[in-house]
Amino acid sequence: MNELYQRIYDIVRQIPPGRVTSYGAIAACLGSSGGARLVGWAMNASHHLPCTIPAHRVVNRHGLLTGKHHFGTPGTMQELLESEGLTIVDDQIVHFADHFWNPAKELENPFTFRIDIDPKKEQI
DNA sequence: AAGCTGACTATGG
DNA sequence: GCCATAGCCAGCT
Numbered sequence: 509m510n511e512l513y514q515r516i517y518d519i520v521r522q523i524p525p526g527r528v529t530s531y532g533a534i535a536a537c538l539g540s541s542g543g544a545r546l547v548g549w550a551m552n553a554s555h556h557l558p559c560t561i562p563a564h565r566v567v568n569r570h571g572l573l574t575g576k577h578h579f580g581t582p583g584t585m586q587e588l589l590e591s592e593g594l595t596i597v598d599d600q601i602v603h604f605a606d607h608f609w610n611p612a613k614e615l616e617n618p619f620t621f622r623i624d625i626d627p628k629k630e631q632i
Numbered sequence: 633a634a635g636c637t638g639a640c641t642a643t644g645g
Numbered sequence: 646g647c648c649a650t651a652g653c654c655a656g657c658t
Binding site: 531535543544546552563568573577578 | 638639640641
Protein backbone atom coordinates (compact mmCIF):
# COMPACT_ATOMS: atom_id res chain seq x y z
CA MET A 509 0.00 0.00 0.00
CA ASN A 510 2.72 2.44 0.98
CA GLU A 511 4.45 1.63 -2.25
CA LEU A 512 1.34 2.31 -4.29
CA TYR A 513 0.67 5.51 -2.40
CA GLN A 514 4.26 6.57 -2.89
CA ARG A 515 3.94 5.98 -6.60
CA ILE A 516 0.73 7.99 -6.73
CA TYR A 517 2.34 10.85 -4.85
CA ASP A 518 5.38 10.59 -7.07
CA ILE A 519 3.26 11.07 -10.15
CA VAL A 520 1.20 13.88 -8.67
CA ARG A 521 4.36 15.64 -7.61
CA GLN A 522 5.59 15.55 -11.20
CA ILE A 523 2.55 17.38 -12.53
CA PRO A 524 3.91 20.66 -13.89
CA PRO A 525 2.24 23.90 -12.79
CA GLY A 526 -0.63 24.98 -14.94
CA ARG A 527 -1.33 21.42 -15.92
CA VAL A 528 -3.92 19.02 -14.56
CA THR A 529 -4.65 15.35 -14.76
CA SER A 530 -7.37 12.96 -13.72
CA TYR A 531 -7.60 10.23 -11.13
CA GLY A 532 -8.18 7.63 -13.80
CA ALA A 533 -5.08 8.71 -15.72
CA ILE A 534 -2.93 8.23 -12.65
CA ALA A 535 -4.56 4.93 -11.84
CA ALA A 536 -4.10 3.76 -15.41
CA CYS A 537 -0.47 4.81 -15.28
CA LEU A 538 -0.06 2.57 -12.28
CA GLY A 539 -1.83 -0.27 -14.00
CA SER A 540 -5.09 -0.19 -12.07
CA SER A 541 -7.75 1.34 -14.24
CA GLY A 542 -10.36 0.72 -11.59
CA GLY A 543 -8.21 2.20 -8.88
CA ALA A 544 -9.29 5.75 -9.60
CA ARG A 545 -11.04 5.87 -6.26
CA LEU A 546 -7.87 4.74 -4.60
CA VAL A 547 -6.10 7.76 -6.07
CA GLY A 548 -8.74 9.98 -4.52
CA TRP A 549 -8.26 8.26 -1.21
CA ALA A 550 -4.51 8.72 -1.53
CA MET A 551 -5.05 12.42 -2.07
CA ASN A 552 -7.19 12.52 1.03
CA ALA A 553 -4.43 10.79 2.96
CA SER A 554 -1.84 13.16 1.52
CA HIS A 555 -3.24 15.96 3.66
CA HIS A 556 -1.64 14.66 6.84
CA LEU A 557 1.57 13.99 4.97
CA PRO A 558 4.83 15.89 5.54
CA CYS A 559 5.56 16.38 1.86
CA THR A 560 3.52 18.75 -0.26
CA ILE A 561 1.28 17.10 -2.80
CA PRO A 562 -0.29 19.35 -5.45
CA ALA A 563 -3.58 17.56 -5.13
CA HIS A 564 -5.34 20.57 -6.61
CA ARG A 565 -3.94 19.53 -10.00
CA VAL A 566 -5.87 16.29 -9.85
CA VAL A 567 -9.48 16.47 -10.94
CA ASN A 568 -11.98 14.01 -12.28
CA ARG A 569 -12.21 13.09 -15.94
CA HIS A 570 -14.59 15.96 -16.67
CA GLY A 571 -12.17 18.51 -15.29
CA LEU A 572 -14.52 19.08 -12.38
CA LEU A 573 -13.07 20.17 -9.05
CA THR A 574 -14.81 17.42 -7.15
CA GLY A 575 -12.26 17.47 -4.36
CA LYS A 576 -12.32 21.17 -3.65
CA HIS A 577 -14.29 20.55 -0.50
CA HIS A 578 -11.35 18.70 1.00
CA PHE A 579 -8.96 21.63 0.89
CA GLY A 580 -10.02 23.05 4.20
CA THR A 581 -12.07 25.83 2.70
CA PRO A 582 -14.02 25.45 -0.53
CA GLY A 583 -12.47 27.71 -3.13
CA THR A 584 -8.88 27.01 -2.18
CA MET A 585 -8.48 24.48 -4.95
CA GLN A 586 -9.90 26.86 -7.52
CA GLU A 587 -7.71 29.67 -6.26
CA LEU A 588 -4.61 27.54 -6.52
CA LEU A 589 -5.46 26.50 -10.07
CA GLU A 590 -6.29 30.03 -11.11
CA SER A 591 -3.03 31.24 -9.64
CA GLU A 592 -1.33 28.84 -12.04
CA GLY A 593 -3.02 30.40 -15.02
CA LEU A 594 -6.05 28.13 -15.31
CA THR A 595 -9.62 29.30 -15.60
CA ILE A 596 -12.36 27.66 -13.62
CA VAL A 597 -16.01 28.23 -14.30
CA ASP A 598 -18.71 26.53 -12.30
CA ASP A 599 -16.11 24.33 -10.58
CA GLN A 600 -14.94 23.15 -13.97
CA ILE A 601 -11.64 23.77 -15.69
CA VAL A 602 -12.04 25.68 -18.93
CA HIS A 603 -10.28 24.04 -21.88
CA PHE A 604 -9.59 21.10 -19.64
CA ALA A 605 -8.41 18.91 -22.49
CA ASP A 606 -5.90 21.58 -23.48
CA HIS A 607 -4.32 21.64 -20.02
CA PHE A 608 -4.58 17.92 -19.47
CA TRP A 609 -1.33 16.24 -18.49
CA ASN A 610 -1.12 12.57 -19.28
CA PRO A 611 1.28 10.89 -16.83
CA ALA A 612 1.59 7.74 -18.92
CA LYS A 613 2.68 9.80 -21.89
CA GLU A 614 4.71 12.55 -20.28
CA LEU A 615 6.59 10.18 -18.02
CA GLU A 616 7.33 7.91 -20.96
CA ASN A 617 7.04 4.83 -18.84
CA PRO A 618 6.81 1.32 -20.32
CA PHE A 619 3.13 1.15 -19.49
CA THR A 620 2.35 3.62 -22.23
CA PHE A 621 -0.72 2.24 -23.86
CA ARG A 622 -1.75 3.58 -27.19
CA ILE A 623 -5.40 3.72 -27.98
CA ASP A 624 -4.77 4.21 -31.67
CA ILE A 625 -6.83 1.14 -32.45
CA ASP A 626 -10.47 1.10 -31.64
CA PRO A 627 -11.45 -2.45 -30.67
CA LYS A 628 -15.07 -1.71 -31.49
CA LYS A 629 -14.25 -0.68 -35.02
CA GLU A 630 -11.60 -3.33 -35.50
CA GLN A 631 -13.95 -6.08 -34.33
CA ILE A 632 -11.27 -8.73 -34.26
C1' DA B 633 -16.34 -9.84 10.11
C1' DA B 634 -19.73 -7.74 6.86
C1' DG B 635 -21.34 -3.72 4.83
C1' DC B 636 -21.03 1.17 3.57
C1' DT B 637 -18.73 5.04 1.79
C1' DG B 638 -15.94 7.78 -1.24
C1' DA B 639 -11.75 13.54 -4.28
C1' DC B 640 -13.82 7.59 -9.89
C1' DT B 641 -14.64 5.47 -14.55
C1' DA B 642 -16.58 2.67 -18.22
C1' DT B 643 -20.52 0.88 -20.36
C1' DG B 644 -25.30 0.25 -21.89
C1' DG B 645 -29.92 2.15 -22.77
C1' DG C 646 -25.38 13.61 -23.98
C1' DC C 647 -27.75 12.19 -19.75
C1' DC C 648 -29.20 8.50 -16.35
C1' DA C 649 -28.62 4.00 -14.22
C1' DT C 650 -25.63 0.09 -13.22
C1' DA C 651 -21.45 -2.26 -12.22
C1' DG C 652 -16.52 -2.73 -11.21
C1' DC C 653 -12.89 -1.09 -8.48
C1' DC C 654 -9.73 -0.62 -3.89
C1' DA C 655 -8.89 0.95 0.76
C1' DG C 656 -10.48 2.57 5.07
C1' DC C 657 -14.14 3.06 8.65
C1' DT C 658 -18.13 1.62 11.46
